[in-house]
Amino acid sequence: MIESVSDGRRVLIIGAGISGLSAAWFLRRRGCQVRVLEAEPRVGGSIATERRDGFLVELGPNTTLQRPGREEDAIGRLVSQLGLDDRLLEANPAGKKRFVLRNGRLQALPGSPPAFLATALFSWRAKLRLLREPFIGRGKTEETIAEFVERRLGREFLDYAVDPFVSGVYAGTPRELSARAAVPRIHEIESRYGSLIRGAIALGKAAKGAGMPAGRQISFDEGMAVLPEAIAAKLPEDSVATGHRVTAIEPSSGGWEIAWTRADGGQGRERGDSVVIALPAAATADLIAPLSEAAALALRGIDHAPIVTMGLGYARAQIAHPLDGFGFLVPRPEGMRSLGGLFSSTLFPGRAPEDHVLITGFIGGTTDREAVALGDEEVFGRLAADLAAALGIEGDPVFRSLTRYEAAIPQYTLGHLDRVEEIDRALDDHAGLFLRASWRDGISVADCVRNGEKLAERVVLSYK
Numbered sequence: 001m002i003e004s005v006s007d008g009r010r011v012l013i014i015g016a017g018i019s020g021l022s023a024a025w026f027l028r029r030r031g032c033q034v035r036v037l038e039a040e041p042r043v044g045g046s047i048a049t050e051r052r053d054g055f056l057v058e059l060g061p062n063t064t065l066q067r068p069g070r071e072e073d074a075i076g077r078l079v080s081q082l083g084l085d086d087r088l089l090e091a092n093p094a095g096k097k098r099f100v101l102r103n104g105r106l107q108a109l110p111g112s113p114p115a116f117l118a119t120a121l122f123s124w125r126a127k128l129r130l131l132r133e134p135f136i137g138r139g140k141t142e143e144t145i146a147e148f149v150e151r152r153l154g155r156e157f158l159d160y161a162v163d164p165f166v167s168g169v170y171a172g173t174p175r176e177l178s179a180r181a182a183v184p185r186i187h188e189i190e191s192r193y194g195s196l197i198r199g200a201i202a203l204g205k206a207a208k209g210a211g212m213p214a215g216r217q218i219s220f221d222e223g224m225a226v227l228p229e230a231i232a233a234k235l236p237e238d239s240v241a242t243g244h245r246v247t248a249i250e251p252s253s254g255g256w257e258i259a260w261t262r263a264d265g266g267q268g269r270e271r272g273d274s275v276v277i278a279l280p281a282a283a284t285a286d287l288i289a290p291l292s293e294a295a296a297l298a299l300r301g302i303d304h305a306p307i308v309t310m311g312l313g314y315a316r317a318q319i320a321h322p323l324d325g326f327g328f329l330v331p332r333p334e335g336m337r338s339l340g341g342l343f344s345s346t347l348f349p350g351r352a353p354e355d356h357v358l359i360t361g362f363i364g365g366t367t368d369r370e371a372v373a374l375g376d377e378e379v380f381g382r383l384a385a386d387l388a389a390a391l392g393i394e395g396d397p398v399f400r401s402l403t404r405y406e407a408a409i410p411q412y413t414l415g416h417l418d419r420v421e422e423i424d425r426a427l428d429d430h431a432g433l434f435l436r437a438s439w440r441d442g443i444s445v446a447d448c449v450r451n452g453e454k455l456a457e458r459v460v461l462s463y464k
């Protein structure tokens with residue numbers, strides 16, 4: 001039975017990824033009744049953790065960035081409300097160091113001006129080019145990240161700092177992603193300060209003056225899956241129905257009705273005052289098409305990158321590199337197929353048995369779509385060879401885990417913000433219908449939680 005709340009409106013939420021579950025949690029805190037329907041047998045969507053043979057492997061996100069500030073830190077509020085503070089882990093400070101491959105060798109990304117001058121990651125020409133940055137004017141039209149970075153910082157920064165970062169976060173390419181949509185905070189610095197360097201100095205001073213802590217990378221003792229599982233467990237009984245695939249939504253006497261099917265052939269319909277669709281763009285388009293062909297078309301224009309993630313475990317003694325960092329990224333000009341590897345067991349404790357280490361590697365993305373179709377042995381072989389070359393590894397891994405995503409990470413390409421606006425406009429006259437997932441307003445787990453909290457406010461306001 002769903003616990004009754006006197007002022008409780010009933011909100012149907014489709015999808016139990018972190019977007020749907022966060023929305024459900026914050027709606028429930030605001031007195032709504034919630035009912036979350038999830039197609040898969042488990043909650044969490046892209047967030048999934050596997051524990052096997054003494055290793056704890058993330059199949060999706062390994063960590064998320066908790067930012068300071070009242071609005072940004074919805075994930076901090078969520079963690080506390082769920083009573084998870086003592087299960088939260090902050091990444092090892094060594095994780096501040098990030099490596100990038102250049103000429104086949106790992107180079108640490110410089111973290112200070114002297115380190116920047118000394119690094120072999122960038123040539124002297126690239127370093128001198130940076131002196132021009134404060135004098136370059138603002139962009140006039142919407143630019144890709146590549147156009148934005150090349151204009152402000154030069155080609156080498158694009159290839160050896162930004163391109164690998166974009167592959168690592170979006171599994172995409174800066175040549176397609178929109179600077180305004182995909183890296184809004186950096187784009188905003190140009191708009192406000194006219195220069196990234198001047199902006200970084202001003203922001204650094206302001207943060208120091210306010211005594212603000214920097215953001216921190218977080219996870220949980222038993223991995224990222226702790227978060228969605230805790231939400232599902234703490235919502236009232238019967239709030240979350242796994243194994244229920246929603247096949248249709250339609251307006252119904254001032255509210256919304258949805259139809260679902262189960263794997264055992266069971267079918268049903270449920271009614272709510274509002275409905276939140278918290279699904280990837282293509283799945284959202286399927287449900288929306290009967291209501292608005294225009295919205296469905298715009299949603300289908302939002303691509304999701306394919307990716308293969310792998311956990312590889314080794315005995316510590318097999319690896320020459322100290323693994324003293326977050327991980328490493330591979331710029332495309334290096335000609336290595338893997339996108340990079342995270343040093344998972346350096347970041348958080350309990351990820352590998354004693355005297356062993358765990359590395360999480362990635363292959364695929366929008367520049368290598370064929371990778372998801374490769375056989376298991378081929379991808380494992382490819383990644384193991386790339387890790388061996390970059391980190392000096394002897395012998396085979398002692399542990400392997402592989403996950404394929406056909407459509408994992410939404411691509412905020414040129415025109416993305418216009419597409420999102422078009423979707424909202426096309427659905428404007430459908431009161432009580434809300435779309436909330438990582439294809440809009442930020443892809444990180446922390447973004448999804450923040451947006452889930454904001455959405456709860458909007459839904460409640462719509463009842464006033």
Ligand SMILES: Cc1cc2nc3c(=O)[nH]c(=O)nc-3n(C[C@H](O)[C@H](O)[C@H](O)COP(=O)(O)OP(=O)(O)OC[C@H]3O[C@@H](n4cnc5c(N)ncnc54)[C@H](O)[C@@H]3O)c2cc1C
Nearest residue numbers: 015017018019039045046060061062064246408438444445
């Ligand atoms: C491999 C990978 C690595 C990542 N790494 C990081 C990282 O390190 N840090 C970070 O912050 N973020 C990372 N992300 C991004 C972040 O994990 C995702 O953006 C976020 O988890 C997406 O959550 P969501 O709820 O919007 O969507 P999803 O997690 O996709 O959830 C959607 C849910 O809807 C369900 N569903 C689909 N169709 C239906 C239907 N018809 N009826 C009912 N249910 C349905 C799905 O089964 C799924 O559970 C990563 C993502 C991936 C894939």
